[in-house]
Amino acid sequence: MSEQRSIALDAREVTVSYARGAPAIAGVSLAIPAGAAVGIVGESGSGKSTLARVLVGERAPTAGEARVFGRRWSEVGRRDRERRAVQMVFQDPYGALNPRMTPLETVAEAVEVVRGQPRRAALAAAEELLDHVGLGGAVVTRRPRSLSGGQRQRVVIARALACEPEVLVADEPTSALDVSVQAQILNLLLRLRRERELTLVLISHDIAVVEHLTDEVVVMLNGGVVESGPVERVLTDPHEPYTRRLVDAFHMRATPPAVRTDSPIEEQR
Amino acid sequence: MSPATTPPPVIAARELRFSIGETVAIGPLDLTVPAGAMVGIVGETGSGKSLMCRALTGLLPSIGGSLDGGSLRFEGEELAGADARRWASARRGRIGFMPQASLSSLNPVRRIGAQMRETLRLTGSRSRGACDRRAAELLALVRLRDVPRVLRSYPHELSGGMRQRVMLALALVGEPRLLVADEPTTALDATIQAEVLQLLRQVQERSGMSVVIVSHDLRSLSSVCDTIVVMYAGRVVESGPTATVLARPSHPYTRGLLASDPALTPRGTPLRAIEGRPLPADEWGAPGCRFAPRCGFATADCTTTDPPPEPTAPGTQAACLHWKEVVGA
Numbered sequence: 001m002s003e004q005r006s007i008a009l010d011a012r013e014v015t016v017s018y019a020r021g022a023p024a025i026a027g028v029s030l031a032i033p034a035g036a037a038v039g040i041v042g043e044s045g046s047g048k049s050t051l052a053r054v055l056v057g058e059r060a061p062t063a064g065e066a067r068v069f070g071r072r073w074s075e076v077g078r079r080d081r082e083r084r085a086v087q088m089v090f091q092d093p094y095g096a097l098n099p100r101m102t103p104l105e106t107v108a109e110a111v112e113v114v115r116g117q118p119r120r121a122a123l124a125a126a127e128e129l130l131d132h133v134g135l136g137g138a139v140v141t142r143r144p145r146s147l148s149g150g151q152r153q154r155v156v157i158a159r160a161l162a163c164e165p166e167v168l169v170a171d172e173p174t175s176a177l178d179v180s181v182q183a184q185i186l187n188l189l190l191r192l193r194r195e196r197e198l199t200l201v202l203i204s205h206d207i208a209v210v211e212h213l214t215d216e217v218v219v220m221l222n223g224g225v226v227e228s229g230p231v232e233r234v235l236t237d238p239h240e241p242y243t244r245r246l247v248d249a250f251h252m253r254a255t256p257p258a259v260r261t262d263s264p265i266e267e268q269r
Numbered sequence: 270m271s272p273a274t275t276p277p278p279v280i281a282a283r284e285l286r287f288s289i290g291e292t293v294a295i296g297p298l299d300l301t302v303p304a305g306a307m308v309g310i311v312g313e314t315g316s317g318k319s320l321m322c323r324a325l326t327g328l329l330p331s332i333g334g335s336l337d338g339g340s341l342r343f344e345g346e347e348l349a350g351a352d353a354r355r356w357a358s359a360r361r362g363r364i365g366f367m368p369q370a371s372l373s374s375l376n377p378v379r380r381i382g383a384q385m386r387e388t389l390r391l392t393g394s395r396s397r398g399a400c401d402r403r404a405a406e407l408l409a410l411v412r413l414r415d416v417p418r419v420l421r422s423y424p425h426e427l428s429g430g431m432r433q434r435v436m437l438a439l440a441l442v443g444e445p446r447l448l449v450a451d452e453p454t455t456a457l458d459a460t461i462q463a464e465v466l467q468l469l470r471q472v473q474e475r476s477g478m479s480v481v482i483v484s485h486d487l488r489s490l491s492s493v494c495d496t497i498v499v500m501y502a503g504r505v506v507e508s509g510p511t512a513t514v515l516a517r518p519s520h521p522y523t524r525g526l527l528a529s530d531p532a533l534t535p536r537g538t539p540l541r542a543i544e545g546r547p548l549p550a551d552e553w554g555a556p557g558c559r560f561a562p563r564c565g566f567a568t569a570d571c572t573t574t575d576p577p578p579e580p581t582a583p584g585t586q587a588a589c590l591h592w593k594e595v596v597g598a
Binding site (some may be wrong): 043148150178180183184186187190206232242245248249 | 313429458459460462463485486525526528529530534537539540541542543544546547
């Protein structure tokens, strides 16, 4: 058992093709050890979100296989533990919420389904979970429409926590948020990781976010993994030209405050 | 005040007020854009930074907004109170504008060449041949390779970064004295963002025009701008030379923005996030500092006094009663 559990999510030679054009990802292998925090970076169209959907069992690979705690996703039933143990958080928290349900109802429903608790106990548990992600007071009885982006994302995270996940896969969880609110959500993810020993997979185009939250980074380009390794190594010693450009853009942002007129600009083709 | 030899600022706004709808009233605020400078305006959603772009270019009416008071001088010429016709003539050949989401503001069914020709004709009728030559020059200026192919292309045949370069070329058509760019890199990937900002800076330096860039990303702006202006809830809360603002923020909100940036915080340690959320516009009428509800420095005074901008360092201003504590913290 313990040996099987050492790898939480595992993609082996995974290819995903849509109806037309080049495959979204091709021949990607990636293992996420239990308890690890792994970032997946790449630009739009690099295949990082497709890979995330394969890792959480939401999309079946066209070729290759994806496993969760050693079991093939294709063999995992709707109500199996593994399905529940892997939860996903998306960029657009509004689209992920039922517009007619309050945060309290949304989270309570998840508690009812997952833990089989009666309504009253589920509501109490939901209140506790919402408090845990920093939501309390009148906010928990409002409709999603009247919540801010940061508050909605907290609701989505609380609902994911109701499932008592072991793995959280977050796809651009802060991209739609303002800087000051992004920091609150990043702090929440850091705290959850520490307190709950969550395995964290963080997909982002922003290498600063990945650098802050994760230990390992996987760099994707054109549907494949071009480089992976410890965050510090990749940031200080990128091996691939694309990673180098990504890291340069990151350092340009991270280095105050010179005006760099000396650096040549690559021509766009 | 200033020596006679220095040119007047391209933009000098004093006590400027503008609004859209019933609730969103921005200002009064001051803004100076020196000739040949690159000024970055940073703010979160709803801070009024996009409306600021519209105010500076006389384009508020096109989205239902209006300029309500104060002074707005463009190279010394007072434009507050100017009608649409005067604004149009002030803009022509002098002010370029890259609207937000300009990635989608190219006409999808017309080739780039035709769209550029149309814009070139608006700024001074030329022959088709002269228009084509100028279009090619402008596309080369924004560092697009294979210009003939770009001119023949439809927008969907170009990448996001290429389309944004085309938008920049279009904004440069009249050789403007001022370019106003609203979130020019927001929809682009990180590597392309950096390139577009560097390109803007290079074009600015070569032409000597002034640039105002609006963004939610303080770090990106500070990599290319001479001056940073920080907006919060419809006010300018701090402004000054980039190096000073970054090294010695004197408004608690600026300080909070820097502390919220994961790129500046040791890995895996909690960010010193700003608690709460920005004050919604319908609560801007209440007395006191609009940042006070989220501010660790706030005292009872802050809930009653609207803090005026005060000089905090050479060229730097902050609207905070407690700026000395903020600088010392």
